[in-house]
Amino acid sequence: MANSCIKYEVVTKSYGKKIIIKELSLDIPADITTAIVGESGSGKSTLLQMANGLVIPEKGQVSIFSKPINKVSIREQRLKIGYSVQGAGLFPHLSVLHNVTLMARLLDWADDAIQSRFEYLLDLFELDPELSPRYPYSLSGGQQQRVSLCRAMMLNPPLLLLDEPFSALDPVTREIIHSEFLRLQAIESRTTVLVTHDMGEAMKLAQQVIVLYEGRIEQQGSVEDIQNNPASDYVETLFRVGGN
Amino acid sequence: MLRIYLINALLLALSTLLVLFSGAASSQATDSSRAYTIGSKNFNENYILGEIISQLLEDSGFTVDRNFGMSGTMVIYEALRTGEVDAYVEYSGTLAEVIFPGEGDSTPAELNQHLQSEGIEALQSFGFNNTYALAMKRDRAVDLGVETVSELAAQENIDLGFSVEFLNRADGWLGLIENYGFTQQAIGMDHGLAYQAIDAGTIDATDAYSTDGDLELFDLIILRDDLNFFPQYYAVPLIHQNLDPQVKNILRQLEGRIDEERMRDLNGRVMLDGKSFAEVASEFLTEEKLFTQTTSAVTGSSIWSNIYQNTLVHLQLTIIALSLGCLVGLPLGVIIYRSKKLSRGMLYVAGLMQTIPSLALLALFIPIFGIGKTPAIIALFLYSLLPILRSTITALLTIDPILKRAAEAIGMTRFQQLRFVLVPLALPNVLSGVKTAAIISIGTATLAAFIGAGGLGEPIVTGLALNNTDLILQGAIPAACLAIITEMLFDALERALVKPHMLVGQLPS
Numbered sequence: 001m002a003n004s005c006i007k008y009e010v011v012t013k014s015y016g017k018k019i020i021i022k023e024l025s026l027d028i029p030a031d032i033t034t035a036i037v038g039e040s041g042s043g044k045s046t047l048l049q050m051a052n053g054l055v056i057p058e059k060g061q062v063s064i065f066s067k068p069i070n071k072v073s074i075r076e077q078r079l080k081i082g083y084s085v086q087g088a089g090l091f092p093h094l095s096v097l098h099n100v101t102l103m104a105r106l107l108d109w110a111d112d113a114i115q116s117r118f119e120y121l122l123d124l125f126e127l128d129p130e131l132s133p134r135y136p137y138s139l140s141g142g143q144q145q146r147v148s149l150c151r152a153m154m155l156n157p158p159l160l161l162l163d164e165p166f167s168a169l170d171p172v173t174r175e176i177i178h179s180e181f182l183r184l185q186a187i188e189s190r191t192t193v194l195v196t197h198d199m200g201e202a203m204k205l206a207q208q209v210i211v212l213y214e215g216r217i218e219q220q221g222s223v224e225d226i227q228n229n230p231a232s233d234y235v236e237t238l239f240r241v242g243g244n
Numbered sequence: 245m246l247r248i249y250l251i252n253a254l255l256l257a258l259s260t261l262l263v264l265f266s267g268a269a270s271s272q273a274t275d276s277s278r279a280y281t282i283g284s285k286n287f288n289e290n291y292i293l294g295e296i297i298s299q300l301l302e303d304s305g306f307t308v309d310r311n312f313g314m315s316g317t318m319v320i321y322e323a324l325r326t327g328e329v330d331a332y333v334e335y336s337g338t339l340a341e342v343i344f345p346g347e348g349d350s351t352p353a354e355l356n357q358h359l360q361s362e363g364i365e366a367l368q369s370f371g372f373n374n375t376y377a378l379a380m381k382r383d384r385a386v387d388l389g390v391e392t393v394s395e396l397a398a399q400e401n402i403d404l405g406f407s408v409e410f411l412n413r414a415d416g417w418l419g420l421i422e423n424y425g426f427t428q429q430a431i432g433m434d435h436g437l438a439y440q441a442i443d444a445g446t447i448d449a450t451d452a453y454s455t456d457g458d459l460e461l462f463d464l465i466i467l468r469d470d471l472n473f474f475p476q477y478y479a480v481p482l483i484h485q486n487l488d489p490q491v492k493n494i495l496r497q498l499e500g501r502i503d504e505e506r507m508r509d510l511n512g513r514v515m516l517d518g519k520s521f522a523e524v525a526s527e528f529l530t531e532e533k534l535f536t537q538t539t540s541a542v543t544g545s546s547i548w549s550n551i552y553q554n555t556l557v558h559l560q561l562t563i564i565a566l567s568l569g570c571l572v573g574l575p576l577g578v579i580i581y582r583s584k585k586l587s588r589g590m591l592y593v594a595g596l597m598q599t600i601p602s603l604a605l606l607a608l609f610i611p612i613f614g615i616g617k618t619p620a621i622i623a624l625f626l627y628s629l630l631p632i633l634r635s636t637i638t639a640l641l642t643i644d645p646i647l648k649r650a651a652e653a654i655g656m657t658r659f660q661q662l663r664f665v666l667v668p669l670a671l672p673n674v675l676s677g678v679k680t681a682a683i684i685s686i687g688t689a690t691l692a693a694f695i696g697a698g699g700l701g702e703p704i705v706t707g708l709a710l711n712n713t714d715l716i717l718q719g720a721i722p723a724a725c726l727a728i729i730t731e732m733l734f735d736a737l738e739r740a741l742v743k744p745h746m747l748v749g750q751l752p753s
Contacts, residue, residue, distance in 0.1 A: 049649075052653050054649055054652060054653055075655060075657060076655075078652075078653060078654065078655035079655040081653070081655075083650070083653035083654060085646055085649070085650065087646060089646045089647055089649070089650035090650075091647060091650070091651075091665055091668075091669075092647075092669070092745070092746060093668045093669060093742075093743060093746055102654070102664065103654050103655060103656070106656065106660055106664075135743065135745055137745050138745075151654065152654075155655075161653075
C-alpha cells in the first residue's frame with residue numbers, strides 16, 4: 001500500500017459521557033480515495049474532523065503528512081487540506097467568487113493567479129461563470145455543493161476531506177456531480193477522504209472503504225474485499241439500504 | 245471587501261466623533277476657571293433668582309454657565325460643594341433641616357460656621373421668607389372668620405388637603421398637629437391639584453409657599469402663623485468660598501432687595517403672564533437699576549436657539565454614551581460569547597442595571613461622579629450595555645455552526661474568522677441592538693437634566709415645574725424627532741453595510 005497520509009494512533013473522543021471514538025487506530029493511504037461509511041452516530045464525522053483539527057482527541061495522536069497535529073501547527077496544515085460539508089457551508093454574505101477565493105486573497109495570491117485558478121475550477125465543475133457575482137441563497141443545492149467543492153480545491157490541497165457533500169442532493173444532481181468527481185480524480189490524483197452513510201456512493205467513488213460502527217472499525221479493505229466478504233450483518237445491512 | 249472598508253470607516257468616524265466630543269467636554273471643563281457656573285433648583289422662584297444672579301454677573305463682564313433645574317437639594321448642594329456649581333440660591337430653613345438635620349433653628353452665623361467647614365459661604369438674604377404657609381380661599385376664610393392657623397385648627401367641619409411631602413414633614417403637617425392641636429384628618433394630593441381642589445371647594449385649606457405667584461390667581465389668602473411654628477425659609481445666595489471677592493461684592497447688591505410681595509409679583513410674571521425667567525430677571529434688574537450697562541437688557545433667547553443648543557447637548561450625551569457602550573459592549577460580547585457562564589453572568593449584571601430606575605441611578609452616582617454630564621454619560625452608557633451586549637452575544641451564538649466550522653477548516657486565523665465571517669454574519673443583529681441602545685439613550689437622556697447635564701430634558705424639567713406644556717413640548721418633540729431620525733439613520737447604515745438577503749426575518753423596510 002502507498003504511503004500513509006493520515007495516521008490515527010489509539011484515539012478516543014467522547015462528548016460528555018458518550019464515547020464517540022473508542023481507541024481507534026487507522027492509516028489512511030495517500031493518493032487514493034478512502035470512504036468512511038457508517039450509520040448516523042457511528043463517529044465517522046468526528047473521525048474526519050480529527051484530521052483537520054476541528055476535533056482534538058482526548059487520548060491518542062493524529063498525524064497528517066507525518067506530522068502530529070496540535071492546536072498551533074494545525075492552522076498552517078489546514079491550508080493543505082480542502083474541506084467541504086453537507087449543505088455546502090458557503091458564507092451567505094459572500095458572492096460565489098469571494099467564497100471560493102477568500103483564503104487565496106488572505107494569503108496574498110496574485111490577482112491573475114486567483115482569477116485563473118477560479119476559472120479553472122468553475123470549468124471543472126461545469127459552473128457558469130455568470131454565477132460568480134451571485135450569492136449562495138440564489139443558487140440551487142447542486143450549484144452550492146459544487147461551489148463548496150471549488151472552495152475546498154482553491155488552494156490545490158494535497159488532501160481533501162469531504163463530509164457527506166452529496167447527501168442532500170437529489171439523485172439526478174448527485175449522479176452528475178459523482179461523474180464530475182470521478183473525472184477530477186482522473187485528472188489530479190490526490191488523497192481524498194469521503195464520509196458517507198451511502199455504501200453505494202462509497203463503492204462508486206472510493207478505492208478503499210472503512211466501515212465504522214459505534215466508534216470503532218467494523219471492517220476495512222478494498223471495495224472488492226468489502227463487497228465480497230462483508231465482515232458482519234451490519235456491513236451487509238449497509239449494502240442493502242445503500243445499494244441504490 | 246467593500247463592506248469591510250465601510251465598517252472600518254464607520255469605526256473611524258465613531259472614534260473621531262468621540263474624540264471631538266470629549267475634547268469639547270474637557271475644554272469646557274478647563275475654561276470654567278474663567279466662567280462661573282450658576283445653578284438653580286427646578287421650581288419657578290429658584291429659576292428666577294438663578295437668572296437674576298447670572299445676569300448681574302454677566303452685566304459685570306463675567307461669563308456665566310447656567311446649570312438650571314437641578315432636582316433636589318442634595319444634588320445641587322453636592323454640586324456646589326464639589327465646585328461644579330459656583331453659586332445658587334438656597335433657603336435657610338432647608339439648609340437647617342435638610343443639610344444639617346436635627347440642629348433646630350439656626351442663625352445665619354451658625355449656619356455659616358457649618359458651611360465654612362464645607363468650603364461654602366452663605367451671603368445675606370434677599371429679604372423675603374418663602375416659608376410653608378396654610379392657604380384658604382379668601383371668601384371661605386371670611387365666612388368662617390379664620391385669619392390665623394389657630395383659628396383654623398379650632399374649626400370642626402373643614403377638609404384639609406396637603407402635598408404629600410408636607411404631610412410627612414416634621415416642619416409640616418406633623419408639627420402642625422403637635423403645635424396647633426389639629427384633630428382633623430388630612431388627605432395627600434399633588435400640589436397643583438390641591439389648588440384646583442381648593443378652587444372647586446373640595447378642600448378648605450392646603451399648604452402653600454408664601455411667595456407663590458399663583459396665590460393671587462386663585463384668590464387665596466395666607467393664614468397667619470400665630471405660634472411662629474413654620475421655620476424661616478429666607479432665600480440666601482450660597483457661594484463657593486474661594487470665589488473672586490468681586491463676585492461676592494456684586495451679589496451683595498441683592499441683599500434685602502426682595503420682600504415677599506415683590507417675590508410673589510416676580511413669580512406671577514412667569515406663572516401668570518407667561519414671561520421667561522430671563523425676561524423677568526432682566527425686568528427686575530432694570531427696575532432696581534442694578535444694570536450698569538444699558539445694553540444688557542434681556543428679551544429671552546429664541547426658542548429655536550434653545551432647541552438647537554439643547555439638541556446639541558443631548559446628542560453629545562447620547563453619542564458619547566453610545567460610543568462607549570459600543571467600545572465596551574462589542575469587544576466584551578466577542579470575548580465572552582463562547583462561555584455560557586460568562587455570557588449569562590454578564591447579561592444578568594447588565595439586566596440588573598436596566599432595572600434600576602434611571603433617576604435612582606443618577607442619584608446614586610452623585611456622591612461618586614458629582615453632577616452634570618459625567619454621571620449622566622456613565623448612566624446612559626450602562627443602560628446601553630445590555631442591548632449591545634445581548635445582541636452581540638446572541639448574534640454570535642446563533643451563527644450556523646457549520647459556517648463557523650467551515651471558516652476554521654479552510655485555515656483562517658482566529659482574527660480572520662472574526663473579521664471575515666463572524667462579524668459580517670453577526671452584523672445585522674448587532675446593528676439592531678445598537679439601534680435599540682441608541683433609542684433608549686435618547687429617551688433616557690432627557691432625565692439627565694435632573695442632575696444638571698442639560699439637553700432636551702431641560703425644557704421638559706422646567707415645563708414640569710411650571711406646568712407649562714409648551715416648554716415640555718420644546719423638549720419632547722425634538723427628542724421624539726431625534727429618535728425617529730436615529731432609527732432612519734440606522735436603517736440607512738444597515739442598507740449600506742448589509743446585503744438585503746442577509747436581513748431575512750427582520751422588519752421589512
